[in-house]
Amino acid sequence: MAEERTYLKxxxxxxxxxxxxxxxxxxxxxxxxxxxxxxxxxxxLCFTPMIIxxxxxxxxxxxxxxxxxxxxxxxxxxxxxxxxxEDWAKAAQIVAPYCDGVDLNCGCPQRWAMAxxxxxxxxxxxxxxxxxxxxxxxxxxxxxxxSVKIRLxxxxxRTVEMAxxxxxxxxxxxxxxxxxxxxxxxxxVNLEAIADIKAALTIPVVANGDIRSLDDAFRVKDIxxxxxxxxxxxxLENPAMFSGATSTxxxxxxxxxxxxxxxxxxxxxxxxxxxxxxxxxxxxxxxRYFNGLGSxxxxxxxxxxxxxxxx
Ligand SMILES: Cc1cc2nc3c(=O)[nH]c(=O)nc-3n(C[C@H](O)[C@H](O)[C@H](O)COP(=O)(O)O)c2cc1C
Numbered sequence: 521m522a523e524e525r526t527y528l529k530x531x532x533x534x535x536x537x538x539x540x541x542x543x544x545x546x547x548x549x550x551x552x553x554x555x556x557x558x559x560x561x562x563x564x565l566c567f568t569p570m571i572i573x574x575x576x577x578x579x580x581x582x583x584x585x586x587x588x589x590x591x592x593x594x595x596x597x598x599x600x601x602x603x604x605x606e607d608w609a610k611a612a613q614i615v616a617p618y619c620d621g622v623d624l625n626c627g628c629p630q631r632w633a634m635a636x637x638x639x640x641x642x643x644x645x646x647x648x649x650x651x652x653x654x655x656x657x658x659x660x661x662x663x664x665x666x667s668v669k670i671r672l673x674x675x676x677x678r679t680v681e682m683a684x685x686x687x688x689x690x691x692x693x694x695x696x697x698x699x700x701x702x703x704x705x706x707x708x709v710n711l712e713a714i715a716d717i718k719a720a721l722t723i724p725v726v727a728n729g730d731i732r733s734l735d736d737a738f739r740v741k742d743i744x745x746x747x748x749x750x751x752x753x754x755x756l757e758n759p760a761m762f763s764g765a766t767s768t769x770x771x772x773x774x775x776x777x778x779x780x781x782x783x784x785x786x787x788x789x790x791x792x793x794x795x796x797x798x799x800x801x802x803x804x805x806x807x808r809y810f811n812g813l814g815s816x817x818x819x820x821x822x823x824x825x826x827x828x829x830x831x
Contacts, residue, residue: 529595530665531663531724534747539738539746541563541762542563542748543565544728544750545669550566552783554759555593557776561759561763561765562764567596567599568619569586570625571601571611572600572638573601576614577610577611577614599625601633605653605655609656609658612660622656622664626640626642626670646685650688653686666692667694670694672696676710676712679713683720687721687722694724694726695748696713711743715743726748727740732751767801768797773794774829777820787815787816
């Protein structure tokens with residue numbers, strides 16, 4: 521039998537750390553190999569990509585392709601898209617032995633997700649959302665977290681009210697992406713709204729949006745008083761950012777190559793992560809060449825030559 525590994529569970533992290541650093545759920549990207557990498561560089565807690573709960577419940581194939589973990593991949597939150605409490609709770613029970621909590625995506629603004637009743641459309645159904653939390657919470661052990669990731673309403677008072685309902689329904693913590701469903705990356709994050717939500721709740725609150733360095737993380741903490749910070753783009757560009765590195769260290773690139781190849785990562789994922797990590801260190805012509813490479817051996821040859829790396 522596998523040896524029990526000790527690590528801090530999510531609620532213990534919130535109780536003991538001044539600021540919990542979190543890798544965001546990212547479809548196609550926050551998979552096992554990337555989670556292993558960011559954990560080596562100061563990331564306390566990782567989310568899986570969003571998994572569609574109804575296909576996960578129905579198909580063993582979907583379960584195998586959507587969720588891969590390992591003994592050292594903890595603490596881990598599995599994020600689901602669900603449109604009913606029954607689906608979310610059933611999916612949560614399947615993954616519960618292999619993770620520390622489940623999260624509900626209430627932030628995805630994509631049209632297909634909204635049409636299925638997933639993602640950001642749930643912030644317009646606060647009663648359903650609270651019922652979903654209540655039902656899922658009731659099915660799982662107390663030290664297993666049940667959390668929600670939301671975006672803002674245009675009228676932030678509605679978000680504060682909804683956050684209170686989510687807390688009353690038994691959520692363990694809440695992540696707030698400080699933009700509305702219509703706002704994209706260029707729009708500044710509404711830190712004042714995140715601060716209002718934090719002030720209205722007693723459960724931990726996590727801030728998300730445009731956190732691209734450890735300095736950003738502490739600045740957001742100072743302004744909003746949140747308990748944790750979550751990053752997506754910032755970690756893609758620099759997986760070592762929570763360790764304080766201001767650009768991707770060469771050692772981190774090497775570590776990605778080692779980790780992802782040892783875990784059998786498909787070429788496109790292996791390559792895409794490198795494209796993100798190396799974007800700022802390559803000039804335009806180098807980027808064009810590197811981004812056009814089509815094989816693992818081509819990428820390794822390029823890295824060996826440019827950085828005199830050995831693999
Ligand atoms: C490639 C990519 C995939 C994403 N997938 C998810 C997802 O599966 N679930 C989710 O809740 N948000 C997802 N998001 C949104 C992020 O978790 C995060 O809320 C958003 O990018 C804002 O944070 P940032 O400014 O740190 O990037 C994704 C973002 C990116 C860039």
